[in-house]
Amino acid sequence: MADGAGEGLGTTEEHFRLLVDSVTDYAICMLDPDGRIRSWNSGAERTFGYRSEEILGQHVSLLYPDPESRAEEAERELREAASSGRFEGEGWRVRKDGSQLWASVITTPLRDGGRQSLGYAHVTLDLTRRREMDELNSRLSRMNDRVELARRVQNGTIGELFRISLVLQSLASQVPNGPQLRIDQLITDIDNVIVDLRRHIFET
Template structure:
């Protein structure tokens, strides 16, 4: 708390030194203008309270050192009273607006950090799942993420499959029929695509899979890619056929 108000006092002092050093150039013109910087700095780093303190400090410093009679408190000219009044109004407005902007910025930062932490926890969760192949595709259908379950079920390491088109997981006859592209089209149109069907591992063997493709969109509704979840249900299908 004390540090916040200390910033206000320090800002006023530094602005006063700058203004005094410019007196040979500026003379008596704009005696309080430089203290606007102190108000902005104090309000941004400390909030409204320090911003208002910087406003009061700017008035006192300007009155004593810059406004006639210098070296004493007391405002002699009506025009200087008008300057002080205008500066006080500006200081109040700047303090309010700057604090509002700072709070909005802090909320945005906290929100971003929260999303990053949530995304990291989700990533760790997905990467640790081994019973499901969970991976992402870009809008063109190329693999952009790969979890441990995908490596176990499909046989590809991440460095082998990232950037490759997901159609390589389909039997050749289905690729010739343009089935992978049609599945993405349906997921894009309906939001999801689901089916049970044959898929191909890296070694060429086939397995019966339960597949879910979900279209991923941003807040504006633009397509960003697809999430694909695949589960090997070959044994379950064999058991059902034997019944």
């Protein structure tokens, strides 16, 4: 009976392993209590570029980009997972080839029936494309705001300055030379302001 139960448990664990390994959109790895990687699914290989034989036994901090702070950052997240029952956040991670990805990370502690630590389940989702799209949408939004501002300034302030300049040009031909020189300078100043406004709007 005990042998049958053991075989059933082994079969269940194998089915679970196969299920996890079939997931390709999520990088799923199991960590021991010290944070060392002891399982690595195909999604993790696809996301980070490491094969199982290259990464097993390595500390999970290998996936963090900053060599000076990654050990501390990884340990902090594991401590939070252990104390709170879950760590969830977003941040930069690094692939085998050195390129970085923006990732959503969930780390959950694993415990036995006696509440002893068995390690952690560590799940990573690559959000780089989403972040790039968010940044692109943000840039487009800022550009649209700038175009709208330019339209308003063009129709408002710049348009009014241009009309004043035309009026002054008309007056300049009707006054003596002394005041005319001052009006000419004022026209030049207004024209310079118009140019500066346009340059500021379209180049900043």
